[in-house]
Amino acid sequence: QKEVEQDPGPLSVPEGAIVSLNCTYSNSAFQYFMWYRQYSRKGPELLMYTYSSGNKEDGRFTAQVDKSSKYISLFIRDSQPSDSATYLCAMSAKGDDKIIFGKGTRLHILP
Amino acid sequence: EAGVVQSPRYKIIEKKQPVAFWCNPISGHNTLYWYRQNLGQGPELLIRYENEEAVDDSQLPKDRFSAERLKGVDSTLKIQPAELGDSAVYLCASSHRWGTSGNTIYFGEGSWLTVV
Numbered sequence: 001q002k003e004v005e006q007d008p009g010p011l012s013v014p015e016g017a018i019v020s021l022n023c024t025y026s027n028s029a030f031q032y033f034m035w036y037r038q039y040s041r042k043g044p045e046l047l048m049y050t051y052s053s054g055n056k057e058d059g060r061f062t063a064q065v066d067k068s069s070k071y072i073s074l075f076i077r078d079s080q081p082s083d084s085a086t087y088l089c090a091m092s093a094k095g096d097d098k099i100i101f102g103k104g105t106r107l108h109i110l111p
Numbered sequence: 112e113a114g115v116v117q118s119p120r121y122k123i124i125e126k127k128q129p130v131a132f133w134c135n136p137i138s139g140h141n142t143l144y145w146y147r148q149n150l151g152q153g154p155e156l157l158i159r160y161e162n163e164e165a166v167d168d169s170q171l172p173k174d175r176f177s178a179e180r181l182k183g184v185d186s187t188l189k190i191q192p193a194e195l196g197d198s199a200v201y202l203c204a205s206s207h208r209w210g211t212s213g214n215t216i217y218f219g220e221g222s223w224l225t226v227v
Contacts, residue, residue, distance in 0.1 A: 008151060034215065043115075043202055043218035044154065088153050098167075099216065101153030 003027050006089055006102030014110050019076040023089035023102045026070065030091040030100075033065050035074045038086045038104065047087075048074065079109045113137065115219035117203050123225045129191035132222040136184070136205030143180055144216060145188050146202040154202055154218075160186065193226045200224070 036044035146154035
């Protein structure tokens with residue numbers, strides 16, 4: 001079992017819909033959770049960063065961590081065609097310098 | 112604030128040829144990383160530097176890959192000789208000293224290598 005699992009998609013949704021992206025993980029020591037957005041032919045760009053459990057909101061984006069289920073989510077409200085990209089989850093343990101990335105989910109927002 | 116700068120953006124070489132990638136991290140960032148990203152995969156760490164010191168190079172294929180970070184700022188990643196399987200995006204990233212701002216790192220736009 002890989003440490004971080006992420007459905008590669010592609011996921012296609014109509015403009016304006018709520019998008020839910022998810023990752024599961026196996027290492028209970030993970031405490032830092034990140035979401036990166038990667039446009040085609042670009043490097044990953046940090047979107048959201050959370051420590052431990054709970055929710056964090058930033059504009060149309062909400063990151064959610066459920067440590068009991070080892071499950072993290074990124075919600076995008078009022079999705080726009082400009083949100084079309086690959087979304088990578090990433091995580092690491094406190095005191096550990098390794099960041100483990102998921103494979104990324106390709107998202108298409110249809111106008 | 113300028114981001115992480117990488118060059119070249121794109122490189123096509125024949126197998127067995129050498130290639131080098133250069134990275135200039137965000138000013139003030141002590142930690143520098145080289146990642147490799149294959150198509151449809153997430154980035155995988157090749158090497159991490161704290162200032163001039165390579166503190167994690169366990170995933171660097173040392174028979175053909177080498178890296179250096181002179182003076183603790185810019186870094187170069189070299190492949191010699193390149194193989195077909197080295198075709199990938201080579202991402203440089205940087206962060207403040209590990210642990211001072213969580214584990215958030217910032218990526219450059221990548222150097223896209225095609226070996227033919």
